[in-house]
Amino acid sequence: MAGLRTFDAFPKTDAQHVKKSSKGGFTSILTYLFLAFIAWSEFGSFFGGYIDQQYGVSNNLRETAQINMDIFVHMPCEWLTVLVQDRTGDRKLVQEELSLEDLPFYLPPGTVVDGRNEIRSPGLDEILAEAIPAKFREKLDFSGVADGQEFDGCHIFGSIPVNMVKGSLLITARGYSLGDFRRTPPDLINFSHVVNELSFGDFYPFIDNPLDQLGRLTNDPRTSYHYQTSVVPTTFKKLGAKVDTNQYSLSESEYTVTEFNMRIPGIMITYNFEALSITISDERISFWQFIVRLVAILSFIVYTISWTFRLTDKVLVLVLGPRWSLRYQSDGRQNTGILE
């Protein structure tokens, strides 16, 4: 038993040999406060981690990507055609897969009309908080509440798979695309619209996209809108949670259809999928590393403070005399060091 005792590297002084000071006690309290602060900030950097970005190229063979859209157009649904054309030469009548509801055209609250959304890149925490997957609701029939009155708007919404190549989604009036013999009366054409949602990949309605809540109003039936997007697949990772989504950059233009420029009235959304994908992940040091670092920093601070305390004490004693000593009660005894 005595053998183990010799290993004791932490010699303890009997209580009678330890002297305590009242001023030293005050310093200790300050020290503990400071320690708590440091511990807190260290915990913060541990739980907050740091952001690591990686750029990669997907090695999965892809076929389709999903477009989620929710758009109000100031035209009755029966005169609208929605189709997708892409580089493969495919032409897809996505109208069949989307829901088109007749509704009175209105601007939902919070719509930015003829302005632009504030451009900002959402943070990791924000994305993770907003990444709640959802599905579009089923199509509802509002003709019962119409009272025979014609609705002047169309609500187009749904998720559609498209070939994952460069392509465009076109909302146009009937008779302006191929293979349709009913031509929309020109006075009915009005491509004023509100984009409530336009996103690619899994549908997360709460994640903000550059086109969301954007409205464009016009009275001219010849006004058309063109949005060009470049889609960058982005993966957000934090503490085991993983969100696969797509960010896109946006440029928009507005043009007027004339007899000469061969354009067709409508809303065109051109998309292109970028090869590079971004992985934004929240990295952190391992927990044990953190504990060791925390303890080491704390003990370092304790040492530094006790040294500073002694040094100040020494300086005070040297300059102003022993009465100013922080360490001992001024009981008249001369104390220059513990060892003496």
Next chain:
Amino acid sequence: MRKSALLSVDAFAKTEEDVRIRTRSGGIITLSCIIVTFLLLLSEWTQLKEIVTRPQLVVDRDRHLKLDLNMDVTFPHIPCYLLNMDILDSAGEIQLDLLESGWSKTRLDSSGQNLGTEKFHIGQDSNNAGPEDENYCGPCYGAKDQTQNEQKPKEEQVCCQTCEDVRSAYMEAQWAFFDGKNIEQCEREGYVEKVNKHINEGCRIKGMAKLNRIEGNLHFAPGKAHRNKQGHFHDTSLYDRTPSLNFNHIIHHLSFGKEVEETQTESVSTSPLNGRDVRPDYDTHSHQFSYFAKIVPTRFEYLNGVKVETTQFSATYHERPIRGGPDSDHPNTLHSRGGFPSVYFYFEMSPLKVINKQQYAQSWSGFLLNCITSIGGVLAVGTVVDKVTYKAQRSIWGKKSS
């Protein structure tokens, strides 16, 4: 006095040996501290060995460099002599019939067995010398204008002496050649017989080519290529007539640069199409298969100083019937009409370049610092634990147990 002044600045004030108390619990704590320190140092050591990849995005400035295309593809249902590969890019550069220059074509029988790499020479072993008649001038079957031959001397006469001559004449006239049946020269050379005998073979092609770093496409098509104002065409007459042929394919390898091996920390996509096997169970005789590859130049910088300039790419697959219109699995899609049965690889370059640099997660100085921190931290914890145990022991059992 001098000694005493030095002593007074001693920051590590020591308690004299006779007032120090050693306890059994203190010993145990010390031993466990040593073990923990040892383990921590070990983990620091393994972390020193850890390799991380630091990515960097730059704009690719090496556009004048060529891309190396490496390819190894098997077509189980199309014979080598019918297979053609062309590369067209947006700069207008055309590389036709690449398979004839330096690529290896391996003939495969219907069960996939190797039949040898030697080229299937058309009309080589038969009486290739042509007819004995010195003044023979073979007909071109209207593919060339031979009406003026009577008036010309022998050297200037337009003649189709061999099957190959007739074939190229047909090609120029953009006529369907089929298998050369009823063409005198081809029948004599045994071309017709040979073509029909080998029609059920497969073909494995392997080779490399240089591509411009711009948009373009590479395609495999049946029959010789020709161009006119309307675009790029192939003589698909023989293919169209033989319903057993199709462009099912197995991609053994396809990359646009050097190969790099994958590490655990990162996934590398230098050849994502390797091992792809497209042999659908429905009839694909008149199907076009397309791959859309987006190429990202990438440089890998390894720890040992090796730098590999290569490319990664992502691929999208698409297939459509030549007749166009909807197909069974895409009821709302109208595929475009036209083209020829083929396998297309469209490629496109990204202007951004990724530099993946491997680094040690920790430097030596960081490692040393961490070691010291570990030791210090453990000792600090040890001191606290020991003080607590000592005080607890004293208050529970009194002074006796010390």
